[in-house]
Amino acid sequence: MPSSQHSNFTEFMEGVEKRNPGQTEFIQAVREVSQDIFDYIEDKPEYHEAQIMRRIAEPDRVVSFRVCWEDDDHNIRVERGWRVQNNNAIGPYKGGIRFHSSVTESVLKFLAFEQTFKNSLTGLPLGGGKGGSNFNPRGKSDSEIMRFCQSFMTELYRHIGPDIDVPAGDIGVGGREIGYMFGQYKRITGRWEGVLTGKAVEYGGSEMRPEATGYGAIYFLRCMLAHQDNDIEGKTAVISGAGNVATHAAEMMTQLGGKVLTLSDSDGFVHDPDGIDQEKIDWVKRLKNERGGRISEYADEFSNATFHEGERPWNVECDVALPCATENELNEDEAKALVDNGCIAVVEGANMPTTLDGIKVFKDADILYAPGKAANAGGVAVSGLEMSQNAERISWNKEKLGDMLTELMQDIHSKCAEHGDVGDGKVDYVKGANIAGFKKVADAMLAFGVV
Numbered sequence: 001m002p003s004s005q006h007s008n009f010t011e012f013m014e015g016v017e018k019r020n021p022g023q024t025e026f027i028q029a030v031r032e033v034s035q036d037i038f039d040y041i042e043d044k045p046e047y048h049e050a051q052i053m054r055r056i057a058e059p060d061r062v063v064s065f066r067v068c069w070e071d072d073d074h075n076i077r078v079e080r081g082w083r084v085q086n087n088n089a090i091g092p093y094k095g096g097i098r099f100h101s102s103v104t105e106s107v108l109k110f111l112a113f114e115q116t117f118k119n120s121l122t123g124l125p126l127g128g129g130k131g132g133s134n135f136n137p138r139g140k141s142d143s144e145i146m147r148f149c150q151s152f153m154t155e156l157y158r159h160i161g162p163d164i165d166v167p168a169g170d171i172g173v174g175g176r177e178i179g180y181m182f183g184q185y186k187r188i189t190g191r192w193e194g195v196l197t198g199k200a201v202e203y204g205g206s207e208m209r210p211e212a213t214g215y216g217a218i219y220f221l222r223c224m225l226a227h228q229d230n231d232i233e234g235k236t237a238v239i240s241g242a243g244n245v246a247t248h249a250a251e252m253m254t255q256l257g258g259k260v261l262t263l264s265d266s267d268g269f270v271h272d273p274d275g276i277d278q279e280k281i282d283w284v285k286r287l288k289n290e291r292g293g294r295i296s297e298y299a300d301e302f303s304n305a306t307f308h309e310g311e312r313p314w315n316v317e318c319d320v321a322l323p324c325a326t327e328n329e330l331n332e333d334e335a336k337a338l339v340d341n342g343c344i345a346v347v348e349g350a351n352m353p354t355t356l357d358g359i360k361v362f363k364d365a366d367i368l369y370a371p372g373k374a375a376n377a378g379g380v381a382v383s384g385l386e387m388s389q390n391a392e393r394i395s396w397n398k399e400k401l402g403d404m405l406t407e408l409m410q411d412i413h414s415k416c417a418e419h420g421d422v423g424d425g426k427v428d429y430v431k432g433a434n435i436a437g438f439k440k441v442a443d444a445m446l447a448f449g450v451v
């Protein structure tokens with residue numbers, strides 16, 4: 001970074017830190033994106049004069065509200081809910097809802113900021129937002145989940161709409177929760193409209209949406225490998241998480257001839273040297289979706305598999321690593337272990353799973369590294385397609401949507417390769433994704449003047 005840019009960037013980050021005290025995840029995400037953007041806009045004064053980065057790094061609004069619900073023992077429980085509407089320059093706010101005890105305003109602000117760039121990269125007209133609650137769904141009964149979702153929507157409904165803000169799922173929010181929230185929105189407003197995505201196909205959901213994030217990440221991996229005349233066949237993969245993204249990434253990895261060695265949850269990871277094939281993946285899906293079980297049970301069910309309590313899977317030797325659980329789940333030492341063990345590609349199914357120091361290790365080692373905002377964009381892209389189908393009151397079949405997802409991921413890869421070209425056929429995917437995502441949003445904002 002040239003020295004003039006460096007001082008601009010340093011000053012900018014000091015301001016971000018001052019205005020967002022203690023919001024470490026948000027500051028981390030802004031830093032990761034902005035270092036590339038300040039280089040890119042060095043000779044583009046129009047972006048500086050219009051304070052574009054400053055504006056994107058200040059959410060349009062953060063709505064915070066009380067969510068009161070009654071548990072099965074008739075205790076009154078109080079949680080906090082949020083919706084962060086980061087930027088709607090290129091389309092309605094769009095992004096998931098997360099229910100997890102670790103949710104804070106900082107986490108949701110980082111996710112909404114990242115989502116703005118990710119959604120731009122898809123090429124679809126989608127702004128960036130994120131919401132959620134510190135509500136912990138673990139161990140809750142189905143009726144408790146329903147009552148919480150209804151109570152959450154009883155406040156959220158006034159801030160969203162098909163042309164305003166369209167939430168979807170994320171950690172702790174899948175098809176069941178979307179159903180309860182959609183039902184409550186419809187009950188309150190009396191309107192059936194495409195206000196949420198990730199719905200079941202019976203009431204306006206899109207085929208391929210559950211699979212889209214995990215499958216899309218593997219399609220992105222395939223593009224990266226093809227760019228180096230390589231492919232997935234025979235590659236071993238270490239995957240973290242055991243939820244929507246992880247299980248579908250495992251599924252497509254297996255379908256394309258790869259071998260998945262691990263899955264994890266917040267208690268630890270399982271290592272299966274025989275490979276986690278489709279039958280075992282289906283077992284994990286039932287474990288998580290129907291029984292609410294723990295991944296440790298996998299080791300009791302399948303011989304040769306071992307459970308590693310309290311550990312993450314990054315020390316297991318592999319060709320490819322796919323962090324698909326949560327933010328900051330892969331640190332500098334773990335990144336070094338992956339590189340030392342011969343890993344050639346890291347593809348982020350989760351949002352910001354690698355720490356800034358970890359990213360530096362991958363960059364220095366010159367291995368393939370795809371940031372979440374590019375690699376996991378398949379989910380929100382198919383959400384965008386769900387919005388189109390709802391608006392037109394039509395539904396496309398699985399085959400057509402599968403083809404559209406494949407093309408969308410190829411297109412995102414091409415954009416990264418164009419803006420992240422560092423010579424010798426090599427691509428800096430972080431830089432490529434950041435710049436390509438930024439450019440569309442920034443140019444739209446310039447067109448609006450000072451708003």
Ligand code: NDP
Nearest residue numbers: 171172213241242243244245265266325326350351376379
């Ligand atoms: P799920 O709730 O389906 O699964 C989350 C998985 O990650 C679970 O196995 C969970 O384990 C584990 N996990 C969650 N928090 C932690 C934690 N603090 N430490 C360790 N493990 C944890 O969520 P998704 O699969 O939908 O989301 C996973 C990641 O992918 C998130 O980063 C999300 O933002 C991102 N993402 C999701 C998209 C989607 O379409 N769903 C789209 C793009 C990105 P446990 O059960 O023990 O909590």
Ligand code: 2IT
Nearest residue numbers: 095096168170379380383
């Ligand atoms: O992080 C993400 O991109 C998501 N959780 C999906 C968002 C969406 O609107 O489908």
